[in-house]
Amino acid sequence: MEESKSLRVVNKDLVVEENATELLEAQAHIFSHIYSYVNSGALKCAAQLGILETIHSHGKPMPLSHLVSSLPVHHSKAPFVYRIMRILVHAGFFRLEKIDGEEEGYVLTLASKLLLKDNPFTMAPFLPVILHPILTSLWDPLSTWFQNDDPTPFDTAHGMKFWDYTVLHPDISQKFNESMASDARLATRMVIERCKGVFEGLESLVDVGGGTGTMAKAIAKEFPSMECTVFDQPHVVADLQGSNNLKYVGGDMFDSIPSAEAVLLKSVLHDWTDEECVRILERCKHAIGTRNGSKGKVIIVEMMISENDDEVDQVSTQAKLCFDMMMMTMFNGKERSEKEWAQIISGAGFKNYKISHLLGFRSVIEVFP
Ligand SMILES: C[S@@+](CC[C@H](N)C(=O)[O-])C[C@H]1O[C@@H](n2cnc3c(N)ncnc32)[C@H](O)[C@@H]1O
Numbered sequence: 001m002e003e004s005k006s007l008r009v010v011n012k013d014l015v016v017e018e019n020a021t022e023l024l025e026a027q028a029h030i031f032s033h034i035y036s037y038v039n040s041g042a043l044k045c046a047a048q049l050g051i052l053e054t055i056h057s058h059g060k061p062m063p064l065s066h067l068v069s070s071l072p073v074h075h076s077k078a079p080f081v082y083r084i085m086r087i088l089v090h091a092g093f094f095r096l097e098k099i100d101g102e103e104e105g106y107v108l109t110l111a112s113k114l115l116l117k118d119n120p121f122t123m124a125p126f127l128p129v130i131l132h133p134i135l136t137s138l139w140d141p142l143s144t145w146f147q148n149d150d151p152t153p154f155d156t157a158h159g160m161k162f163w164d165y166t167v168l169h170p171d172i173s174q175k176f177n178e179s180m181a182s183d184a185r186l187a188t189r190m191v192i193e194r195c196k197g198v199f200e201g202l203e204s205l206v207d208v209g210g211g212t213g214t215m216a217k218a219i220a221k222e223f224p225s226m227e228c229t230v231f232d233q234p235h236v237v238a239d240l241q242g243s244n245n246l247k248y249v250g251g252d253m254f255d256s257i258p259s260a261e262a263v264l265l266k267s268v269l270h271d272w273t274d275e276e277c278v279r280i281l282e283r284c285k286h287a288i289g290t291r292n293g294s295k296g297k298v299i300i301v302e303m304m305i306s307e308n309d310d311e312v313d314q315v316s317t318q319a320k321l322c323f324d325m326m327m328m329t330m331f332n333g334k335e336r337s338e339k340e341w342a343q344i345i346s347g348a349g350f351k352n353y354k355i356s357h358l359l360g361f362r363s364v365i366e367v368f369p
């Protein structure tokens, strides 16, 4: 068969010679990108059907026929299980392994193990939140938002701020807090394993926007002589009980923050605009006060967008850029580069900062007055 070497692409005032192979690659690139949400849909479905738990509890490679008969699926749908499995093998969530001789069975990969509900670091709670219709419906009105003066695409879709929506919908609030707590468990483990020194010697710490207290609880346990406070919106901390060196305080971080030697801000500033971040950081600066010989500081745990795209891991970069878009559509927040962090830090009147890129996906920024 003779292959055509070039095609003529004609557009209104431009004629370009393109290699046929490259054109077809570009077409596949487009489809693969347009269909990105199919990957999330397939993963969500597999999790809802309990496919991950089923394969895990089988304990050895699980043949398709066995998987199908173990799942709560209608017999007319049995032939379709293979289709979900095929795309998720391709996406790196399952692997096919030889059992003995001929037969093959599915096993979990590290990524799907991290989605098991009883993994202590489970990411499972993120699926029903990030893929909840209240968030997946934000992409349609995105271009409308660009053309009107609504504060966020979330406002365009739902007529109110995300935080106000969670007050009216306790089920969403609970799902959201659960997903943040699961993220905090993994992040806390990394912080304590790799950046313990950041907290050593502190007498007191307030975790601002600390959610239900996952990180503060672990820090309070690791450092029994540190007085820890979880500060969050009143409805988030209302029913929570503290312990010896941990207490919960409800309030608004834009009004005032309980004073402590150090303030922790994890996954809070990326929810806000630069101007709002400067206001939050000014309140934090006030909260750590100007003690004599104080080691007072603000500890920020967030992602950092790399300024040089070639240097970094493509999967992390893709995830960070998706977070950035998510923060924009939910809150008008953003993921920041070091330069952008430096700007809001000095904007709030802090003198210097120190970054530890020890957390893979995330960084720790210590900010000093
Ligand atoms: C993305 S969550 C981060 C939770 C926690 N730091 C973590 O990383 O798991 C942001 C938190 O900020 C809290 N928050 C939002 N507005 C706030 C306000 N005005 N004052 C105090 N907390 C607020 C939310 O309730 C939520 O728990």
Ligand SMILES: C/C=C\c1ccc(O)c(OC)c1
Residues within 6 Å of the ligand: 126, 129, 130, 176, 179, 183, 267, 268, 270, 271, 326
């Ligand atoms: C649950 C949806 C995603 C999300 C929303 C706000 C955040 O601050 C966040 O931090 C990791 C994640």
